[in-house]
Amino acid sequence: MEQDSLWFVRPKPLEDEILSSWIVRLAWAQGLKLESFCFRSWGRGAQVMSGDVDLFARHEILKTLQICTGASYEQVVNTTFQPLIGTLFYDLPKQSFTSWITFLGNRNRVNRDRGLSFCPDCLRQDITPYFRRTWRLAFVTTCLVHKKQLICCCPHCDAPVSIDRWDKSKNYMESGHPITHCQRCRKDRTIRSVGISVQDNILLNFQWLLERTLAYGWVNISGKPIDALLFFRGLLMIVNILLDRRKTDRLRIGFLELGKLTNLINEPTKKRRMESLPISLRSEIMQTLGWLFEDWPHRFIGLCKQQKFSSSYLFDQAKYNIADVPFWLWEPTYLYLHRRYYAPSNGEIDSAADYLLRTKGELKKGELAKILGVSWLNKKTLNRYASQFTTK
Incomplete structure (x- = not known):
């Protein structure tokens, strides 16, 4: 297969198709095993499918696909x-986790993370079955068309979806279609008996809102337009609060009393990232966020006040400093949850000191602090009245 000429069979990427799905379909169309197709197209050692090619696709891979399939570079x-x-994140890292993109784990491991989800009804109704890029977004847990929860494993053998392994160990001509058939048991993943119907309008509406935000680049929250990048950044901070068991127990208890996050709170898993959670837990988180944003920020602020949850716990989610918190999240949190420390003025301190000297004839640190309504006196005040304090 020449890299500077068109391939004889060259299907174009379909709407919202993910790169790994397209490469698998190209190999299938050529009548080649996936490894053979990648070797002939990019040479030995390219290891096209060994990592997360959807996230970390090299320029030479994309350029070869453009030249040999006749697709535009934009496609x-x-x-x-x-x-x-x-829109969704500032930049793509070179490896590891990416915000809001599900984690696949090592492709060379059979027991990999279940980060690739799909809707069986969509695959069954497709003229040409393919995996959508949307299905790898961590906040996408349901199919808005069929109103069913996505699944991330084979309904027959419970194997995680791994379309790049469909031709391993067996002849690829006997393994069924690579998109619709399981790589382990070779049975059809799109049987009609799978899929949990989602009747929760809160979850469906909130996912629709997030998908619309991603498409248009902005969102309207409480009558205020917010940039999509800043919105998703702040939303991820709220998610991290729900996942942080070290500092947010009080807030999690508040949700539990409302009948929310029951599975997440009782889940013994040590995973602390939204991108690596099972789809059932991600769905529960998104349903809770949808409930919060039905009346933002009043429900969030009310629950935090009830559980005595201060702003510092949320601001700790900022990577570097408080300036990293988006303004739409910082404003209500600071105004209603920030515990301000009272600092009396010099005039107030002088008046209180004069009162104690006039009525009791002596000045004590504890009594002065009690009159001022503070728990301790700062160093400047202690130095000013050092000669007048009678006892410590």
Whole structure:
């Protein structure tokens, strides 16, 4: 297969198709095993499918696909997550986790993380089955078309979805379609008996809002337009609060009393990132966030006040300093949850000191602090009245 000429069979990427799905379909169309197709197209050692090619696709891979399939470079790039830079996240890291993108784990491991989800009804109704890029977004847990929860494993053998392993150990011609058939048991994943119907309008409406935000680049919350990047950044901070068991026990108890996050709170898992959680727990988190944003920020502020949850716990989620907290989240949190420390003025301190000297004839640190309504006196005040204090 020449890299500077069109391939004889060259299906274009479908709407919202993910890169790994397209590469698998290209290999299938050529009548080649996936490893053979990648070797002939990019050479030995390219290891195209060994990592997360959807996230970390190299330029030479995309360029070869553009030249050999006749697709435009825009079509090719749209199969990756690069177009979401500046909307969903600031930039793509070179490895490891990416905000809001589900984690697949090591592709060379059979027992990999279940980060690739799908809707069986969508695959069954497709003329050409393919995996959507939307299905790898961590906040997408349901199919808005069929109103069913996505699944991330084979309904027959419970194997995690791994479309790049469909031709391992067996002849690829006997393994069924790589998109619709399980790589372990070779049975059809799109049987009609799978899929949990979602009747929760809060979850469906909130997911629709987030998908719309990603498409248009902004969202209207409580009558205020908010940039999509800043909105998703602040939303992830709230998610991290719900997942942090060290500092947010009081807030989690508040949700539990309302009948929310029951599975998440009782889950013994040590995973602390939204991107690596099972789809059932992610769905529960999104349902809770949808409930909060039905009346933002009143429900969030009311619950935090009830559980005595201060702003410092949320501001700790900022990577570097408090300036990293988006203004739409910082404003209500600071105004209603920030515990301000009272600092009396010099005039108030002088008046209190004069009162104690006039009525009791002596000045004590504890009595002065009690009159001023503070628990301790700062160093400047102690130095000013050092000669007048009778006892410590």
